[in-house]
Amino acid sequence: MHQKIKVLFRHRSMEMGGVERVLIDLLENLPRDIFDITFFLTLNQGELRTDIPKDINVITFQKGKEDMSSNKLLRTLQLIKRNLTLLFYRKNPKLLYKNIIKEDFDIEIAPTYAEFENILSSPLQSRKIAWFHTDVSYDPNQERVLNRINNLKKFDWVIFGSRQTRDVIKELFQIEYPKSSVIYNSIKIDEVRKKAKEFPVTYNLHPVFSSMGRLHSRKNYHTLMNIHKKLLDEGYPHSVAVIGGGSEMENLKKQAKELNVEKTFLLLDTQTNPYPYIKNSDYFVLPSESESYPLTIGEVMGLNIPIISTNVGGIPEMIDHKVDGYLVNPDENSIYEGMKLFLTDSSIPQQLKDNTEKAVEKFDNQKIYNAVTDVFVNQYQLK
Template sequence: MSDTKKIKVLFRLRSLEMGGVPRVVLDLLRNLPKDKFELTLMLNLYQGELVSEIPEDIKVIKIEKGREQMSKNPFIQKLQLGIRRLKLEIYDRFPSLLYALKVKEDFDIEIAPGYAEFKMVLGSPNKKSKKIGWFHTDVSYDKNQKRVNERIELMKQFDWMIFGAKQTRQVIEDLYGITYPKSSVIYNVIKINEARQKAKAFDASFPAVRPCFSSMGRLHSRKGYHTLMNVHKRLLDSGHHHSIFVIGGGSEMENLKNQAKELGVEDTFLLLGTQKNPWPYILASDYFVLPSQSESYPLTIGEVMALGKPIISTNVGGIPEMIEDGVDGVLVNYDENELYDAMKCFLTDENFVEKIKAGTKNVDEKFDEKRIYQQIIAVLENVLKK
């Protein structure tokens, strides 16, 4: 390959619903050097809140329409969804047909940005392309051993694996005795200045009991919001007045609404749903809390630090690689009592809160995006030499 020839890279994604993996992919599409790489994004479904953020200079391969482009007639839309599902199943079984109809060119590198895309990329009929997998998940929380083992085995088949945190790779070795010699740890880029800029887009002040904790994440049982709500109720009952709002949507929304009603905290534990720009809301809060049972390397931590907000987070996944406990945030175990004590400390110890705020001043140096881009570029260039 001559030095002037661009490396052709294909990123595969299921869709562009709001989430960490799609945000990482869009950031790479914007920032990987176009003089080195010719970048293409292939979407199973052309749908999601982030579709509008696809860079204009990126080629997009759309396998199937998104729900947004379908008929508004319920009967017709149901028929369209059924046909779409059938076509995707056929493409899964016969990837050569998919590539013949939709791709029609060869790529040097094909990337699976998350486990949802592993089989898609490994099943590519382009046998000459190098396959790179990206894994961001802490397997220790997953009780479905069949699913975990399947993902572990799939990762062995990639030409190179990128893990989103040291803990993400280490826990597989600790629990399963499996190592990945052809791999590296590269943290996801955290858009510090972008979060600051977006936080000024509008005034998100709204009636809320002060002080106010914010939180953000997908509403899933392992994100711990049911536990956070119990802690919230205990703090109120102890005379520590405050409110909490959570940004995010998901399968637990109705359960959390019912729990809030049962506990009588509907006016102080607010569920704001998905927000395309959550940062003005975070900026309007006093503190941030992340109560997850499992995480890998959540971008939110660095972005919240960039806004100078003191953070309480569970000590899971790659989070201790992001937060220095007692310096620029507070780490607790996923335990109701520990979370209660940490939140009570924020509500009662102003000097400690100011100390944590001061610790966030080093966030730009801590999450240097240029260093991460260089690491990714090195992987993409070196994998072709192997």
């Protein structure tokens, strides 16, 4: 029997998010006859930590918030201790590998930019691979952008989540990555369809625009709420249901109260199974100012829900405008016009709905797993 390739993935925590879902999918589907996989989880934290496949060797480093004391003082002390420990080992990566990881690996993976420096500071003679999903054109912090894209050059191979993610770096900074490939994230449509039937969801006011994403300012939900209010005021009854938690929750709640739309702009927070909420809506809207290749688009297509999405990142690589989705610019007026169109001309969303049956054929997961396997095997052979 041939020797398996030893692969280490490193990631911070497992809160519900696109990268975390991609990671779990990869861990489930990379071939076990070729790879011996270890997953190093810095914080044993997040809703998806229990979804890590049971046959993967998992190293958890620090306790998650879920497992800390409910006593406020004790919890604060635990968090201080945790942060000091993390800081110590970040400055002493050799000790982290010696005392905690304790193994050698052929390949080490940084699934997000947050892990770039951790992987690059590894003392192992491994091949180092980075995944990059971020549209750098949106980030106003040029120093941070340059740090990330220069760190990418130090990896043995880079996997970009969409063509646009790679192309925009060349366009803006004239930096190219000859040691790279574009591999889309897999989208598990059959699983999504099954989960969408797990429980009923009833909305008080139809039509409903559902949306899903982390509540971050660049996701543009504050703008979506303004559009919602404007459409209501103009006599177009509808509701919006946003699935997701995050740092903008309190701001959005405050805004909903000020606009008096608390009953029609529903902030549903993070849901372990968001799909019944989407399946029972009439339309889906993605108002983001920046994205890479969001799984949600393919999942919503799989549920036959007509989509309005901003034309950003890798989304035009997923949606054919006016064929299986409707693309708009990431500004208030364009999103408003798109939503108004859906509310006033039912033939347009119906046509998109009809076309989603064929659209899902675009997402061939086995090709994705094969492409990742090829990258890993090729890098191992160069070791």
